Amino acid sequence: MELGFLRKKRENQLTNKKNTITGTISLCLALLAIFLFNIGLVSKTNYFSIELIFTTTQMSLVFGVIGLITRKNRRTYAIWALSLCLFIFLFSFLMIGLSWMINPKP
Amino acid sequence: MNNGDQEYMNLLNQAKQELDHPEKNISEEKQKHIILSGKNRAKWTNIFSILTVLLLIIPVLTLMTYVYYAWGDRANTLIAVVDQTMYMTEPNVSIDEMKLETKLGFFTMDMEFDLFKRVGKDDITIGSYSVPFLFDKANIPTRNYKIDSPPVDVPQDKDNPFSNSDDWSKIEHLPEGTVTEAYVSFDKVYSLEDTKALFKKYDLDVRWYAVNTGLEDKDQSTDGYYLIPIGFPAQVDSNRWSPYNGDKKNEEVFIESLKFLQKHEKVATTVSHGKELDLKKRLNYINQHGITVYGAVITGPTKEILKLKEESFILSMKRGEVRLWNWGS
Numbered sequence: 001m002e003l004g005f006l007r008k009k010r011e012n013q014l015t016n017k018k019n020t021i022t023g024t025i026s027l028c029l030a031l032l033a034i035f036l037f038n039i040g041l042v043s044k045t046n047y048f049s050i051e052l053i054f055t056t057t058q059m060s061l062v063f064g065v066i067g068l069i070t071r072k073n074r075r076t077y078a079i080w081a082l083s084l085c086l087f088i089f090l091f092s093f094l095m096i097g098l099s100w101m102i103n104p105k106p
Numbered sequence: 107m108n109n110g111d112q113e114y115m116n117l118l119n120q121a122k123q124e125l126d127h128p129e130k131n132i133s134e135e136k137q138k139h140i141i142l143s144g145k146n147r148a149k150w151t152n153i154f155s156i157l158t159v160l161l162l163i164i165p166v167l168t169l170m171t172y173v174y175y176a177w178g179d180r181a182n183t184l185i186a187v188v189d190q191t192m193y194m195t196e197p198n199v200s201i202d203e204m205k206l207e208t209k210l211g212f213f214t215m216d217m218e219f220d221l222f223k224r225v226g227k228d229d230i231t232i233g234s235y236s237v238p239f240l241f242d243k244a245n246i247p248t249r250n251y252k253i254d255s256p257p258v259d260v261p262q263d264k265d266n267p268f269s270n271s272d273d274w275s276k277i278e279h280l281p282e283g284t285v286t287e288a289y290v291s292f293d294k295v296y297s298l299e300d301t302k303a304l305f306k307k308y309d310l311d312v313r314w315y316a317v318n319t320g321l322e323d324k325d326q327s328t329d330g331y332y333l334i335p336i337g338f339p340a341q342v343d344s345n346r347w348s349p350y351n352g353d354k355k356n357e358e359v360f361i362e363s364l365k366f367l368q369k370h371e372k373v374a375t376t377v378s379h380g381k382e383l384d385l386k387k388r389l390n391y392i393n394q395h396g397i398t399v400y401g402a403v404i405t406g407p408t409k410e411i412l413k414l415k416e417e418s419f420i421l422s423m424k425r426g427e428v429r430l431w432n433w434g435s
Contacts, residue, residue, distance in 0.1 A: 018143065027154060034161040041164050044209075077154070084158065091165055098172035102181040103208045105347060 023067030023078030029060035030084035037088065053088075061085045167212045175215055180242060181208060187370045188217055188237055188244075188377050190349055190363045194336050195378040198223050198287060198313040198403040198426070199232070203347035215239040223253075224313055224341075225405055226285030226432040237377055244376040253427060273425040274415050277408055285433055286408040287426030291316070291401035293419050298357060301399045304419055309433075310406035312340040317360070318398045319388035327382040334380035336388065338363070340402070357397050364389045407433050 033056040036048040060081050067078030132140070175181035185206065192201055199221050206219040217237045222229045233251035237244055277286055295318045296304065305312055316322075316337040327333045338360035342352035349363065350356050367374045368385040375383050403426070404411065414420050 018147070031154070031157050031161060034158075034165065038161055038164045041168050076151075080154070080158075087162070087165075091169060094169060095172060098169075098176045101176040101179075102172070102210070103185055103206065104182075105204055105206070 018073050019077040020067040020070045020073045020075060022063045022070060023073075023075060023081060026060045026063035026067050026081035027077040027084070029056050029063060030081040030088070033057045033060060033088055034084060037091075057085050057088050168210075171210050171213050174213060174241070175210060181215060183370070184215070184239060184242060184244075184373065185217065186349075187367060187373045190367060191374040191377045192221070192235070193339060193349060194360070194363055194367065195334055195380065195383075196221070197289060197316065197335070197337065198339075198405070200224070200229070200339070200343060200345070200348065203345060213241055223287065223427060224311070225287045225427045225429045226407075227311075227434065228429065228432045230427065230429065232427070242373070244373045247377055249379075273423050274412075276425050277412060277428075280408045280428060282407075282409055283431040284408045284428055285406060285431060286411050286428050287313075287403065287405045288411050288414075289401065289403050289424040289426060290414065291421045291423075292399070293421050295398040295400045296419075297396070297398055301402060304417075305402075305404065308406070308413065309410050310404050312402050312404050314338070314403040315340055315397075315399045316401035316403075317392070318395075318400045319384075320391035320395070321384060321388065322400055327384045328387060329382055331381040333382065333384065334378060335401070336364075336383070337399075360397070361389075361392065364392070407431075 033053050036053045036056065040046065040048055040053070064078045064082040064085060068075055068082065070078075185208065189201060189203060189206070192199060200223075201219050201221065203219075206217065209216040209218070215238075217239070218234065220234050221232050223232050224230075230253075232253045233249060236248040236250075238247075239245065273288075277288070280286065292301075292304075298315065301315065302312070314337050316335045319336065321327065321333050322335065324333075338356050339350045340356065341350075342356065343350045345351060349359050354362075364385060367383070368389060371383060371385050374385070375381070404414075405426075408428070411423075414423070
């Protein structure tokens with residue numbers, strides 16, 4: 001019985017290596033958020049509002065966390081997406097701080 | 107070992123082999139499926155990797171730019187250099203520091219601001235100024251003047267504003283209800299107190315003092331370039347962000363500005379309309395001889411300025427901007 005369990009597990013390792021759907025969705029949303037960020041930075045306009053970018057990031061974050069706790073499949077994309085979300089939040093936080101340091105007039 | 111044991115050992119060995127080489131147990135069709143899904147996974151991982159790298163380039167460069175300009179107060183130092191250079195080298199010109207804009211690109215910074223002049227009792231916008239920076243190196247500024255006679259970049263001797271005497275006749279023809287800005291040079295150098303006393307009996311405002319730095323006689327720098335006059339505002343600026351906001355005496359701020367700009371002379375020279383500022387030599391001269399004045403920018407009713415024509419201490423006059431009456435009732 002034990003050997004049968006080990007055999008099944010090994011077989012699963014070979015065949016079931018798909019990333020979680022939530023992780024994939026999360027990564028796509030994180031990339032979309034960064035894409036919108038890029039457009040904002042290049043065009044220097046608020047064509048895509050900050051709210052839209054942060055909503056996308058938050059959705060990516062939620063899907064990423066779900067993808068992370070899904071044990072059945074790979075969690076690479078979920079971790080990847082969460083890293084990108086962290087980057088977006090860190091980037092925004094640093095940019096606000098640094099902007100205040102440059103020409104700090106009301 | 108009996109037959110039963112032998113059979114059990116065979117089963118165990120078979121199970122071990124299957125564990126070590128599970129692919130032998132998988133059908134060909136399933137193996138194809140595994141290879142196909144592996145290829146797909148690799149393809150999408152590659153796509154996502156490339157997208158991630160490409161999309162991170164701009165944010166990372168932007169972040170690095172902000173860190174570069176914020177680090178060590180670099181951007182604010184450059185802003186102060188530009189600000190103080192304007193007050194020092196542009197007679198009767200001020201800046202609204204609150205509206206000074208900085209735009210950051212990739213390791214570039216564009217500084218944009220409006221220039222103002224006091225004519226009579228009103229501040230008029232004379233144009234805008236834009237200074238591009240690459241890292242901390244200033245590039246040639248763009249000046250957009252809105253007035254009729256903007257200052258020239260590097261005036262030659264014949265265009266020197268203090269050598270033109272025809273301007274008296276020009277303002278003689280101006281009507282009474284006008285106010286005028288005038289650049290005047292004196293017959294000799296005066297101390298600040300004496301200069302204030304010279305204009306005391308006139309209903310005029312002294313706006314800017316042209317400071318004698320020992321090089322003005324020749325109007326040439328040590329390297330032979332045209333030397334622009336330097337000076338400082340005569341009045342306290344009501345703008346709290348101005349260096350001449352009244353916290354210290356204007357002449358003290360001027361000396362501090364000279365010392366500060368000497369450390370950033372390359373940027374100050376590029377930003378000013380001269381080719382050289384010779385600040386070290388000028389500062390040494392002022393430290394030795396104190397602040398003396400050889401000219402000034404004044405503003406007031408045109409007819410009041412006209413009265414100065416008879417004064418012996420006025421050597422020459424250059425007319426500046428003229429506006430309709432705003433001197434009060």
